[in-house]
Amino acid sequence: MNFRFQNLLGAPYRGGNAVVTNNTLLISPVGNRISVTDLIKSETITLPCQSSSNIARIAASPDGLFLLAIDDNSRCLFINLRRRVVLHRISFKKPVGAVKFSPDGALIAVAVGKLLQIWRSPGFRKEFFPFELIRTFADCDDKVTALDWSPDSNYLLAGSKDLTARLFCLKKLSGFSKPFLFLGHRDTIVGVFFGLDKKSDRVSRVYTLSRDGSVFSWSYSGIDGKVDGVGGEGSEPPSPGTPEQRPDQIDESNFNDNVKKRKNFDAGESILEEESEGLLHRGKWELLKKDYFMQAPAKLTACDYHRALDLVVVGFSNGVFGLYQMPDFVCIHLLSISREKITTAVFNDLGNWLTFGCAKLGQLLVWEWKSESYILKQQGHYFDVNCLAYSPDSQLLATGADDNKIKVWTVSSGFCFVTFSEHTNAVTALHFMASNHCLLSASLDGTVRAWDLFRYRNFRTFTTPSSKQFVSLASDQSGEVICAGTLDSFEIFVWSMKTGRLLDVLSGHEGPVHGLMFSPTNAILASSSWDKTVRLWDVFEGKGAVETFPHTHDVLTVVYRPDGKQLACSTLDGQIHFWDPIEGLLMYTIEGRRDIAGGRLMTDRRSAANSSSGKFFTTLCYSADGSYIFAGGSSKYICMYDVTDQVLLRRFQITHNLSLDGVLDVLNSKNMTQAGPLDLIDDENSDAEEGVDKQTRGKLAYDLPGSMPNRGRPVIRTKSLRIAPTGRSWAAATTEGVLLYSIDESFIFDPTDLDIDVTPEAVDAALSEDQPSRALILSLRLNEDALIKKCIVAVNPADIPAVTSAVPFKYLQRLIEAFADLLENCPHMEFILRWCQELCKAHGHTIQQNSRNLLPALKSLQKAITRLHQDLADTCSSNEYLLRYLCSTSTKK
Incomplete structure (x- = not known):
């Protein structure tokens, strides 16, 4: 009963920006969850906390203790990474384009639409409302897209869609009412960065990068006109800036008075007087040079800068990335890692590893640029996962999906170590052989394939005289016979594992055979079909159908209890029937329509309570001891029933992500227009501008009867459930990915035979x-x-x-x-x-x-x-x- 969320597999990355903390911890958003990957131990975990929609921006504190996660609805979670709990929540009024902690961790800069807000960072103090707004800058004319702090946390660079970058000073100084402008770009600013002079360790440069692939280098000169760092007085004419910020127009006395009265934003106390010559507003900013990456027509979609090494990494919409040594703009690497746009690129603390993410393909790569080798290379399934299979020792988990691929994951680490892509159509069923190193797969391409997990190859392919579409798969305990059920001809094909020959064709069903399973104790095969029957077959004796169990509705799936003495099947009317396969008697019936009901689609004209769609179970799975059963379907719930008492023990809600359809029980009538639901109307082309595609998930052509069409938004559903042979964990293939639940290892007080002397x-x-x-x-x-x-x-x-x-x-x-x-x-x-x-x-x-x-x-x-x-x-x-x-x-x- 005490199953808790453990991990999320099958989707390492889906969009947003990734960050690296403590040099080796990679943090990336996965839908509405956060994934943390240890690059040294090669382990990944998913935090148990969820946001209300897909996470768009994340930022980690400099010490790696805290994480800010902001979703598409501008709702923010403040998370303690060590304890994996949400400490605070706050909602911003407009979409957040960028967020970043200051280097000292005391402040947080948040780009809320056109506004740039400075918040005091919450800590361990217990406060009624820990977020405190310090300052708001309203100087930008369009959405703020990029931020960077100066090393002393006193200055802030902000790039905007208005083609400019601005330098803000956190101190309220007379004569500096407006920020300094960096002009000249012809497209949206993607990145802004402070550069340091290696000799004096002070800010001497600024780099601004725009979407059209240009990078401008700006040099800083003191009030006497001498340039700090690279460049000189005659290198380039000064750039056009804001007139009232030039040094010759500053009142020197007012400036010095304000420096002495500078405020400490974190503690609210005054700080020591600062040297006036170290302030960036005292001198001039000059345009040093303009450089271009020359990747047209591709757009620059992601970039990062490593201050200590003076390196810039950029990613483009055509899947090319480049690494450049600044300020000389020397190209170190220019490689293609994908055919889709790179949506995030980031350095680690030491600058030797580069992290790239591609949202459309679900790719997450960590590349060591000096040795030109991969540290991490993970990719999720492009479309929904259809089927699961645990290995007999529970250490491996295989997944098959609509993208024609099979992936095998190590459960303990959460890493995929092999991908098989020989299938040419959706993979619909998987089965591990008892030997633990052989995996079977069935596909709509008309083949059943056997995979060797030692040599990672397809060593046997089972086919039929004419092409069929396979949707179910089973193997007997000895592993000598392989059976597969079809979608189109309603037959069950039987092959020999040793020779690969077709032994028999079992006919009798009048609908697609979606359920197939051998008894764990004998050679009796059970099959379920949409023809409203469950049939038992004696495969080895060749007697055909031994017995038929009729039902009043279409039978969607069938499973045996681990001891082989009970059979469970689900029907289209939302019921689970339990049969005695030996006596041929109906033992129990569970009415599950109300338990699985919940969630209204955007296109539904009826409320969730009155709608009949999705109120049935498409997948069943017994526990290891057979005492309870899991059931899931086209719903946000997975139900857990006690078999003997036919009662609902627990309901697991697999997601709270409002970016998916079918999560809300009641829709807001304000969002309904004459053209349809407001959420389904795309009235702007913002996804192309930001370099992130809104991915719509693929769908098979054989959807269940009564299921509603999906018009652009993924519908939450559970396609497959499997419990580990150890009974300590179970997996669910959902729209979100593969969710792993395990028994909590913390101490549960469950005393037996206690008396006063037992201490x-x-x-x-x-x-x-x-x-x-x-x-x-x-x-x-x-x-x-x-x-x-x-x-x-x-x-x-x-x-x-x-x-x-x-x-x-x-x-x-x-x-x-x-x-x-x-x-x-x-x-x-x-x-x-x-x-x-x-x-x-x-x-x-x-x-x-x-x-x-x-x-x-x-x-x-x-x-x-x-x-x-x-x-x-x-x-x-x-x-x-x-x-x-x-x-x-x-x-x-």
């Missing part, structure tokens, strides 16, 4: 008195994870057989779960494996008799042992080759 002190006393059996049983009664592990580690290796024999059966599951956790986290590998061995010797018969109840815990233990074995095998192989190399070199010498 942590009693456990410590038993350990001190050398009574390991008593201490372990007391800790198991308390059910506190830390105490159980402490007692396990405290047992003498010679006493393990005696202690395992004394453990009652009802504590075996908890003890096995503790072993699985210890194997993954503690260094005493042989010690824990000996515990497992003695436990199997002492309770082997009992474990075998109660395998159904203990199966999730045993699968977790198997997963931990398999992972440990793989790590050791890799280490031993590496050591063996290293020793061979050392021996060969010593022999030569």
